[in-house]
Amino acid sequence: MPVTFALDDSMAMTPDLALSNFPSVIVGARVSKSGSATPQSGDLEGLSSAVKLGATGLAVVIDRTLP
Secondary structure, X not given: OOOOOOOOHHHOOOHHHOHHHOOEEOOEEEEOOOXXXXXXXXXXXXXXXXXXXXXXXXXXXXXXXXX
C-alpha cells in the first residue's frame, strides 16, 4: 500500500449506475478475512468522504472492523 487506481463509467455494474450520473461518490475499500466478495463480520473496511468526480490524491484509510 498505497495503491494507485482510477474509476470510470466503464466499470459500472449497469449503464444507469455510471459514475458520471452522480455529482460525487464515496470510495470504499475492504479486506476480507474469508476471501469472499460479500461483506462479513471481521472484515476490515474504510470509506472516503464524498468526493467530486475527477478528484485526485484520494486516501481511503481502512480503519474499522465489520461487526
